[in-house]
Amino acid sequence: MLAGSRARGQALSRISFVLDWLPVRSLEVLNSQIIRCIKCPRLVTYRQAIAKSKRRQFRDWTYWGRPVPGFGDPEARLLVLGLAPAAHGGNRTGRVFTGDRSGEWLYEALHRFGFANQPQSTDRHDGLRLTDCYVAAMVRCAPPGNKPRPDEFDACRPYVLEELRLLRKLRVVVALGKIAFDHYLRACRELGHPVPSPALRFGHGAVHRLPWGVTLIGSYHPSQQNTFTGKLTRRMFHAVFKQARSLLAKPRR
Numbered sequence: 001m002l003a004g005s006r007a008r009g010q011a012l013s014r015i016s017f018v019l020d021w022l023p024v025r026s027l028e029v030l031n032s033q034i035i036r037c038i039k040c041p042r043l044v045t046y047r048q049a050i051a052k053s054k055r056r057q058f059r060d061w062t063y064w065g066r067p068v069p070g071f072g073d074p075e076a077r078l079l080v081l082g083l084a085p086a087a088h089g090g091n092r093t094g095r096v097f098t099g100d101r102s103g104e105w106l107y108e109a110l111h112r113f114g115f116a117n118q119p120q121s122t123d124r125h126d127g128l129r130l131t132d133c134y135v136a137a138m139v140r141c142a143p144p145g146n147k148p149r150p151d152e153f154d155a156c157r158p159y160v161l162e163e164l165r166l167l168r169k170l171r172v173v174v175a176l177g178k179i180a181f182d183h184y185l186r187a188c189r190e191l192g193h194p195v196p197s198p199a200l201r202f203g204h205g206a207v208h209r210l211p212w213g214v215t216l217i218g219s220y221h222p223s224q225q226n227t228f229t230g231k232l233t234r235r236m237f238h239a240v241f242k243q244a245r246s247l248l249a250k251p252r253r
């Protein structure tokens with residue numbers, strides 16, 4: 001009996017191993033893989049420790065404490081890329097840019113320009129829906145000090161590569177911050193796209209038309225460091241999404 005259940009367990013684990021290596025056919029399947037990921041020991045320890053210790057104001061929450069998958073419309077023409085989930089934001093709520101100040105800025109702007117049905121993003125059951133927009137991060141686990149290590153970017157990049165393959169209608173990418181900007185281009189190089197050389201320069205509002213038909217827009221990240229100091233104002237942030245909207249309104253060349 002025991003031998004039988006062990007054999008069944010081994011068979012299931014072999015099937016699961018094979019499934020992990022098959023080409024991912026949908027964002028749903030990809031996301032179910034992402035939330036099980038334990039490739040980065042440092043980040044696994046950190047995200048779980050934060051989920052246990054919690055912040056006082058969220059002590060009644062059951063933290064997500066797992067990798068945070070992408071969120072939005074699988075038919076999206078706009079992709080917004082951030083760096084990584086916040087320890088008490090996405091790592092608490094389980095949805096990217098949800099439950100923190102950066103998310104308040106991002107979803108308010110997406111709502112203003114018609115990509116979201118509401119400006120609030122408080123938890124993953126709050127009714128938020130995105131249309132023509134997908135939001136993801138370069139690293140899916142909250143990192144200590146908001147700083148993933150290079151090996152953690154490398155370990156997590158296959159997920160964004162898969163998203164870029166699956167978002168077949170993609171036309172505009174908004175990169176929130178220079179790190180997301182540079183890593184998006186690196187991912188594109190790995191996909192075999194002819195990434196321009198010398199390297200494209202990040203700047204707030206800088207628009208780069210890429211040879212494979214996608215337009216990349218740089219934006220300062222709506223972190224508290226940028227918004228509290230006035231480095232990024234609402235007006236500046238709105239201008240980025242206004243630009244994205246107007247690019248999407250034009251017919252594809």
Ligand code: SF4
Pocket residue numbers: 034037038039040041043044067139140141152155156
């Ligand atoms: S950061 Fe990415 S690769 Fe590393 S454990 Fe989290 S989901 Fe997995």
